[in-house]
Amino acid sequence: MQCPVCSESFCSKHFDKWWNEDKFDWYNASYLTQYCSEHFDKWWDETKYNWRDDSWALAEYCHDYFDKWWNEDKFNWYQSPTLAVHCSTHFRKWWNPDKFHWQDSWTLAQYCAEHFDIWWDKNRFIWTWNSWALAKFCSNHFDKWWDAKKFDWDDASSYLCIYCSKYFDKWWNPDRFNPRHLMYLEKYCADHKDTWLGLKLYYDLSL
Numbered sequence: 001m002q003c004p005v006c007s008e009s010f011c012s013k014h015f016d017k018w019w020n021e022d023k024f025d026w027y028n029a030s031y032l033t034q035y036c037s038e039h040f041d042k043w044w045d046e047t048k049y050n051w052r053d054d055s056w057a058l059a060e061y062c063h064d065y066f067d068k069w070w071n072e073d074k075f076n077w078y079q080s081p082t083l084a085v086h087c088s089t090h091f092r093k094w095w096n097p098d099k100f101h102w103q104d105s106w107t108l109a110q111y112c113a114e115h116f117d118i119w120w121d122k123n124r125f126i127w128t129w130n131s132w133a134l135a136k137f138c139s140n141h142f143d144k145w146w147d148a149k150k151f152d153w154d155d156a157s158s159y160l161c162i163y164c165s166k167y168f169d170k171w172w173n174p175d176r177f178n179p180r181h182l183m184y185l186e187k188y189c190a191d192h193k194d195t196w197l198g199l200k201l202y203y204d205l206s207l
């Protein structure tokens with residue numbers, strides 16, 4: 001869709017000069033969301049929009065028009081982490097634990113921490129590769145989410161040291177702590193040196 005005035009594609013400035021609803025190829029609709037969101041009311045058509053591929057683009061570029069486009073049945077929920085990232089202010093309107101793509105659980109921890117009590121579900125949260133985000137962004141809810149058996153110690157022991165050091169006595173576990181993260185204990189949990197020094201000496205000797 002080239003602009004006849006300045007020949008740019010998806011030109012927002014001269015939108016009315018090139019926009020033709022009947023000729024538009026809706027497979028390019030994500031460009032409309034990206035470059036022409038201020039003309040949203042003119043181009044939006046929920047029956048033509050490519051929900052399967054481009055639901056994410058609505059969340060990312062048109063969150064100001066959320067109430068106009070949101071459709072729980074049409075939205076592609078595999079792309080729902082983009083809702084967590086870009087539409088957290090509308091959280092209560094879109095949240096659905098049965099439909100959310102929990103594989104990217106970290107997006108909830110990072111971008112929807114203020115709604116923690118609504119979305120938190122320790123059985124649905126995918127702990128592997130996502131635990132770090134709980135430690136980093138939801139440390140003030142530590143007592144609600146902490147679970148030594150589910151936490152991803154291999155990936156995120158360091159995050160406990162950096163962001164949850166004040167709960168050290170609750171999480172410290174020499175059998176589970178990742179020894180490759182020992183340097184974070186030295187840097188962030190020095191107050192508890194008496195407790196973890198034994199583990200460090202053990203690994204220093206075994207090297």
Ligand SMILES: [Zn+2]
Pocket residue numbers: 003004005006007008011012013014015
């Ligand atoms: Zn133009």
